[in-house]
Amino acid sequence: MSEPKKKKTIKRIIIDVDKCNGCQGCEVICSAFHATPQYSSNNPERSRIRVIRDPLADIYIPVYAGEYTAAECAGRDKYMIDGKEYEECAFCRASCPSRDAFKEPDSGLPLKCDMCESDPTLDEPMCVQWCLAGALVFDVREEEVEEEEQEPEELDLGIEALANRHGWETVLAAVSRLSKKDD
Amino acid sequence: MRYAETGFNLEIDLTRGNIERVATDPELTKLHLGGLGTNAKLFWDRVGPEVSHFDPENLLIFGTGLLVGTPAPSSNRTVVSSISPQTRLFAFSIMGGFFGPELKRAGYDKIILRGKSEKMVYLWIHDGKVELRDGEHLRGLGSLETAEAVRMELEEPNAAVSSIGLAGENRVFFASIEQGRSSASRLGLGAVMGDKNVKAIAVRGTKDIQISDPMAFMKLCNESLHYIKEREKNPVKGVMPILAGLGSPQEMAVDDEKWHTENFMWGNARTRRKGFWTEDIAEQWSHTMHTMRTRLLSCYNCPMKCGAAISVDSRLCSYMMKCFSKLTYTMGAFADLDFGLRIAQKATEHGVDAFSAPQTMAFAIELLEDGILPASEFPGMPEDSEGRFYWLLDKIVRREGIGDVLADGTHWAAERIGNGAQAYAHNNIKKTEQLPLKLGMLNHMYFLMYSTGEKVNITQIEGNFPQAPFMTREENEEFTKDWPHVPDDRFKRWFEDWELRGENSIPNYPHTEAACEIVNWQEQMHYIDDSIGLCAGLSSFPLKPPFHIHNIPTLISAGAGLEMDEETLKFVTRRNRDLVRANNIRRGMRREDEKPPEDHWKRRFPELEEQLLTDYYLFKGWNEDGIPTEESLRELGLDYVAEEFLETGILKAGGAAAAATGGAS
Numbered sequence: 071m072s073e074p075k076k077k078k079t080i081k082r083i084i085i086d087v088d089k090c091n092g093c094q095g096c097e098v099i100c101s102a103f104h105a106t107p108q109y110s111s112n113n114p115e116r117s118r119i120r121v122i123r124d125p126l127a128d129i130y131i132p133v134y135a136g137e138y139t140a141a142e143c144a145g146r147d148k149y150m151i152d153g154k155e156y157e158e159c160a161f162c163r164a165s166c167p168s169r170d171a172f173k174e175p176d177s178g179l180p181l182k183c184d185m186c187e188s189d190p191t192l193d194e195p196m197c198v199q200w201c202l203a204g205a206l207v208f209d210v211r212e213e214e215v216e217e218e219e220q221e222p223e224e225l226d227l228g229i230e231a232l233a234n235r236h237g238w239e240t241v242l243a244a245v246s247r248l249s250k251k252d253d
Numbered sequence: 254m255r256y257a258e259t260g261f262n263l264e265i266d267l268t269r270g271n272i273e274r275v276a277t278d279p280e281l282t283k284l285h286l287g288g289l290g291t292n293a294k295l296f297w298d299r300v301g302p303e304v305s306h307f308d309p310e311n312l313l314i315f316g317t318g319l320l321v322g323t324p325a326p327s328s329n330r331t332v333v334s335s336i337s338p339q340t341r342l343f344a345f346s347i348m349g350g351f352f353g354p355e356l357k358r359a360g361y362d363k364i365i366l367r368g369k370s371e372k373m374v375y376l377w378i379h380d381g382k383v384e385l386r387d388g389e390h391l392r393g394l395g396s397l398e399t400a401e402a403v404r405m406e407l408e409e410p411n412a413a414v415s416s417i418g419l420a421g422e423n424r425v426f427f428a429s430i431e432q433g434r435s436s437a438s439r440l441g442l443g444a445v446m447g448d449k450n451v452k453a454i455a456v457r458g459t460k461d462i463q464i465s466d467p468m469a470f471m472k473l474c475n476e477s478l479h480y481i482k483e484r485e486k487n488p489v490k491g492v493m494p495i496l497a498g499l500g501s502p503q504e505m506a507v508d509d510e511k512w513h514t515e516n517f518m519w520g521n522a523r524t525r526r527k528g529f530w531t532e533d534i535a536e537q538w539s540h541t542m543h544t545m546r547t548r549l550l551s552c553y554n555c556p557m558k559c560g561a562a563i564s565v566d567s568r569l570c571s572y573m574m575k576c577f578s579k580l581t582y583t584m585g586a587f588a589d590l591d592f593g594l595r596i597a598q599k600a601t602e603h604g605v606d607a608f609s610a611p612q613t614m615a616f617a618i619e620l621l622e623d624g625i626l627p628a629s630e631f632p633g634m635p636e637d638s639e640g641r642f643y644w645l646l647d648k649i650v651r652r653e654g655i656g657d658v659l660a661d662g663t664h665w666a667a668e669r670i671g672n673g674a675q676a677y678a679h680n681n682i683k684k685t686e687q688l689p690l691k692l693g694m695l696n697h698m699y700f701l702m703y704s705t706g707e708k709v710n711i712t713q714i715e716g717n718f719p720q721a722p723f724m725t726r727e728e729n730e731e732f733t734k735d736w737p738h739v740p741d742d743r744f745k746r747w748f749e750d751w752e753l754r755g756e757n758s759i760p761n762y763p764h765t766e767a768a769c770e771i772v773n774w775q776e777q778m779h780y781i782d783d784s785i786g787l788c789a790g791l792s793s794f795p796l797k798p799p800f801h802i803h804n805i806p807t808l809i810s811a812g813a814g815l816e817m818d819e820e821t822l823k824f825v826t827r828r829n830r831d832l833v834r835a836n837n838i839r840r841g842m843r844r845e846d847e848k849p850p851e852d853h854w855k856r857r858f859p860e861l862e863e864q865l866l867t868d869y870y871l872f873k874g875w876n877e878d879g880i881p882t883e884e885s886l887r888e889l890g891l892d893y894v895a896e897e898f899l900e901t902g903i904l905k906a907g908g909a910a911a912a913a914t915g916g917a918s
Contacts, residue, residue, distance in 0.1 A: 091558050093551035094351075098324050102464075102471070109467035112324055113358065115459045124410065125433055126401065128547055128562055128569035154569060175459050199475075202482060202556035 075214040081185050082209050083134065083198060090130040090205035092123045096197035103186060103196045115175045118183040119197050122160055129154055132197075132206060135172035136163025138180035143168075255279065256465035257320050257813040258287055263361045263383060265376065267449050268309060268368030272383050277362065283815060284890065287319035287362060289345050289783035290829035292334040293836060295365065296343050297894070302839045306338040306441075307424070307448045313366040315356070315415070315454070318786015320812050322357035322462040324474050326481070326799075327788035329353050329553040336840075337440040338426040339609075339662050340683045340709060343836035346442050347713075348415075349552035349788055350435030355413040358458025370450035375403060375416075378456045388452040393419060395602025396431035397572060403455045412455040418604030419650040421447035425660040427609035427686075431601060434550055434560055434573045438606040439710055440685065441662075465814030473808055477799040481556055481791070489732070489796050491723050499798060500557035500790040501712075504579045505549055508539045510590075513577075519584045521615040522680040522689035541590040557790055565598045572598045577688070578607030584689065585611030586642045596642060603650040609662055612686040614645040616663045616677050617655065625672050630655040662686065680850050683842075685709045687850065695854045696720075697760040700862055701772045701869050703849035705879070707833050713779055716794040717801075718744070718771050722751035722758075738801040740774055747771065760858055765865060769872040774802075780826045780833075781805060828889040831874070831881045835894045838903060844870075844879045880904060 097114035104118065105111045114120070118135040146168070149156040165172035165180035172181045186195040193199075194208040232241050264273045277291075285291045292314050304310040313335045320328040331353040337344035356364065359378050366376075375388040391399050400414035413432070420428035421443035428443030429436045437443075464470050481499060488497035493512050495502040511530035519526055547570060549558035562570035574597060582600065583593030600610055618641060620626040632654070634644045648656025658666045663678035663686055680687050682703060688711060699715070706714040717738060723729050726749065733745040747767045752758045763771060778793035778801070785805070792800040800808070802819060810817040834842075847866065867877055874885030883904055886895035898904040 088548075091549055091551045093553060093555055095326070095551075095554045095556065098554045102324050102467075105461075105467075107467060109324070109464060109471045111461040111463045112322075113459070113461040115358075116461075125550070125562065125573065126397070126568065126570050128564075130548075200478065200556075202478065202485075203551070203558070 075216065077212045078215050080211050080213050082211070083185075083195065084207040084209065085132050086205050086207070087131050088205075089203050090121065090132055091203055092121060092125065092130045093203070094121055094123075095200045095202075096132060096206060097121065099196045099200040113175070116181070118172065118181045120171055122157065124157075127154055129156060130205075131156070131160060133161065133171075134163055134183040135165060135181045137182065138165045140167070142166050254463070254814075255282075256463050257323050258282060258317075258362050259357060259360050259462075261361050262363040262365055263378065264365050264367075265385070266368050267366060267370040267374070267385070267451065270370075270385055272385070274361070274381075274383075282319065282813070284825070285829055285832070286784035286809070286825060288316050288321075288330065288332040288786050289318075289334070289347075289780065289833065290825070291363070291784075292316040292332055292345065293343065293829060293832040295363075296334060296836050297832060300336065300343075300836075302841070304336065306336045306341065306445060309368045309449075311336045311367075311445060313442065313445050313449060313451075314363055315352070315366075316363040317353040317357055318782075318784060320808065321786035322354035323464060323812050324471065324554065325787065325808055325812065326474065326477055327552065327555040327557070327791040328786050329555065330782070330786040330788055331356070331437070332783055332786075333430060333437040333442050335442050335445045337442065338424070338444050339441045339664070339685050342683065342707070342840050342842055343833065344440040344442060345708060345783065345833075346430075346437035346439045347783060348430070348432055348435040348437040349555070350413070350432040351553045352413040352415050352432050352435075352454075352456060353786060354462075354553045355456045355458045357462055358460050359456050360458065360460055364454065366446075366449055366451060369448065373422075373450050373452050375399075375453040375455065376451060377403075377407060378454070378458075379407075379409070379412075380457070380459055388450075391452045392422065394452075395419070396421075396429075396604040397433065397602055399453050400431075400433060400455075403453050407455060409455070409457050412457045414453055414455045416453035416604075417443045417446050417451075418602050420444075420603045420605045420660075422452070423650060423652045423660065424448050425605060425650060425652070426662045426665060427606040427613070429604045429606050431604050434552060435575070436601075436604075439608070439708070441606075443604050464812055466811040469807065469811035473804060473811065477791070477804075478556065480799040484797065484799070491728055491732075492719065492796070496720075496796065499795045501559045501576050501788075501794060503559065504576050505546065505559065505561035505574065508542050509535070510538060510580065511535075513580055514584070516690075517580070517584065518689040518691050519587055521585075521619045521677065522612065522687075522691065524587075525691070538590045541594065545591075545594050552788065555788060555791070557788075559790060563594055563598065565595050572601045574601075581607045581611045581689075582642065585615040586638045588639050588642075592639050592642075596639075596646065599643070600646060603646065605646075605650065608688065609686040610646065610649070611642070612680065612689070613649070613659050613663050613666065614642050616666070617645055617659050619677055620670065620674055623677075625674050625677070626655065626670065679852060682706075682849060683709045683846055687711070691852055692854050694856045695760045695858055695862070697861070697865055698763070698768050698772050700760075700849060701768065701865060702775070703853070704847040704866060705772075705869065706776070707837060708779075712794065713789070714772075714776050716775050716789065717778055717796065717798070718775055719748065719796060722748065722753055724753065726750075726752075736797065737803065738797060740770075740802055743767070744771065744774070760861060765868050766872075768865070769869050772869065773872065776830070777823065777826050778802065780830050781822065784826070784829055785809060824889070827874075828891060831886065831889055831891060832894070834875070834879075834881060835886075835891065835898075838880050839897070839901075842879075844877070847879060876904075 097117035100117040102109045102112040122131045198206045198208040316332045334345045373388040374385045396416045396418040399416040415432045424444040426441045429438035430443045546561045547564045548562040550560040560575040565571045582596045649660045664684035667674040667678040702714040729749045747763045806817045883895045
């Protein structure tokens with residue numbers, strides 16, 4: 071019989087853009103929660119969730135801050151949905167050089183949503199607690215993760231392929247030369 | 254360190270193009286809080302009775318409430334103050350939306366405009382950078398068009414913009430200042446902005462707003478949200494749907510308009526249409542709402558959804574609407590809801606008040622029909638009612654032909670027209686058009702509120718006490734069971750004993766002392782909101798709101814770091830109330846100005862009403878002419894008002910003896 075499967079906790083915020091009515095309460099409470107000392111100030115510019123608002127276009131999209139990226143994508147996307155024209159990269163979570171979103175206004179350092187990680191743990195992130203409109207709904211589920219067999223990693227396979235073609239000596243010399251160049 | 258407020262005002266001299274950032278005195282915050290309170294103080298200090306509405310010396314102040322921009326739900330209100338072209342008195346008109354918090358984050362509590370610009374300009378405030386920019390190219394644009402044009406030009410899609418349309422530019426006496434989701438509509442402050450040649454104010458702020466005692470403040474905020482959630486699940490039973498929940502009347506969410514369409518008056522506030530609300534109408538109007546209302550909308554940091562995006566053409570949202578403006582055009586023109594929502598789009602772009610504009614147009618139609626205005630004054634006006642309203646709106650906002658006369662509102666237009674037209678301007682208080690409501694039996698508490706309100710708008714005075722008792726005493730008692738909002742338990746007894754008919758019914762019960770207390774409490778709550786910037790919709794307007802006299806003091810002390818308890822808050826509010834009144838007394842307002850429309854109730858009681866008004870004045874610490882007494886003014890620390898009143902003969906030395914000591918707390 072197989073070993074008991076590993077479990078991974080998936081935290082999720084379900085964003086119902088049809089229910090958002092643009093109050094920015096999520097931004098207020100996010101920035102207040104993350105202020106030091108906690109709640110001593112608020113400023114939506116520091117929030118890790120931003121509502122992209124364009125009232126005349128009927129656009130209200132809460133977007134969470136994701137990973138920092140040093141370089142912007144090679145190209146940009148622009149969505150059109152039901153006749154609504156969303157701004158460039160509207161749905162992207164990255165703190166990215168291409169835009170101002172998700173950066174500390176003073177330092178420019180990237181902001182990232184941490185799901186209000188704190189001690190003691192909150193039942194729900196603050197933005198969800200403050201969204202009485204129900205546009206933000208929190209759920210947690212556990213996913214079983216397959217114990218993967220020790221399959222050769224992609225890199226191993228690649229290097230093996232190179233050695234088969236050029237011989238180990240040549241490949242090692244090339245690696246050594248290139249790694250010195252990087253210093 | 255200043256908490257909740259920034260401690261700075263922007264002083265803009267439009268005549269000279271001078272801009273200054275001025276530190277404010279923290280003592281004034283203690284004395285008057287912010288918003289309406291400090292606006293009234295600035296007017297007292299700087300705008301004497303000799304200054305009239307379109308003089309350069311008139312100020313136009315955009316003042317944020319003390320707690321605006323803090324996490325307190327709904328603390329987003331901006332109080333716009335000026336001398337009104339309609340009332341010629343100190344006016345305040347309040348807007349929610351997004352402007353106030355943005356201004357606070359830019360680092361300012363108020364914008365104070367004085368003088369007049371030679372050319373059309375707009376003001377751009379971006380944190381520390383403030384400039385007057387050329388606005389000539391915006392001339393003639395609608396209010397929302399202007400806001401969009403300014404955001405594009407500045408490349409600031411997130412700037413909050415307050416702007417005027419054609420009506421403001423042409424100094425229509427009931428022109429509004431529009432802000433997209435919200436507006437400062439009453440009393441013609443858009444005309445003052447137009448007179449000063451300011452087309453728009455755009456603000457973008459990126460700074461922090463500080464809280465004095467974060468944990469205590471957040472505890473209250475979280476409790477209020479929890480309360481709102483529960484309260485929304487448990488609407489007050491036995492009252493009409495728009496009054497059962499929180500927020501401003503839920504006109505955007507509720508389709509059933511039987512109550513308004515059959516009880517409020519149509520046309521020039523005269524015609525009641527019993528039996529109007531048929532199944533066919535209900536179906537047709539619901540269809541209109543469901544096709545044209547694309548989304549319910551909130552103001553900044555508020556969980557209520559009192560506004561709506563309305564779509565009248567292919568655009569996704571043509572404009573944003575709220576509250577009773579849904580019905581005013583429809584009922585003024587005897588038309589359907591589809592018409593009402595369509596013309597309101599044009600009216601919002603032009604920037605006019607949705608009470609006064611349709612009332613003035615209906616007034617014009619009546620004058621035409623009754624031969625007081627000749628048909629020759631209406632060249633080319635269509636025959637149908639809807640076409641006439643579009644035609645009249647256009648003439649008014651351009652001040653063309655008869656539109657120039659009508660643009661002064663019903664009171665001043667009637668004065669210009671003469672020929673008996675005054676009798677047609679019948680629905681005014683202090684020269685300003687009111688809700689088209691005509692009732693049977695005098696409600697003595699509403700008599701006092703209508704008479705003495707200086708916002709000149711009943712919804713800004715009424716609120717926390719139910720408009721009528723329930724059918725039975727048991728229901729009254731059920732209501733008072735969970736009613737901690739009252740200042741003290743006497744209010745519960747008064748309500749429990751109140752009856753629809755019989756000895757304990759209006760206009761004799763609640764008896765005078767109770768009536769004074771009830772009116773005073775309701776007004777007090779509005780004055781608190783208007784100084785700290787909470788929306789009436791979560792405090793002074795609905796039944797059983799989350800914010801009330803017992804928790805607001807903590808909100809102020811924890812938020813702004815002021816020492817505050819209930820007694821102090823009541824005292825400060827009395828001071829603000831009397832300072833607003835002092836501004837108007839100095840401008841000539843007296844007892845004879847304080848009366849509801851003659852026809853507001855069918856059954857009137859002239860002697861009782863006179864006695865009530867006197868008793869209420871004395872209760873408030875005012876003399877029989879409605880002037881705050883010397884003693885009362887000195888008690889409130891308004892000695893400078895007392896001294897001016899004595900010097901100018903408004904008060905006679907020792908005259909205070911006529912008034913009992915102020916009983917209002």
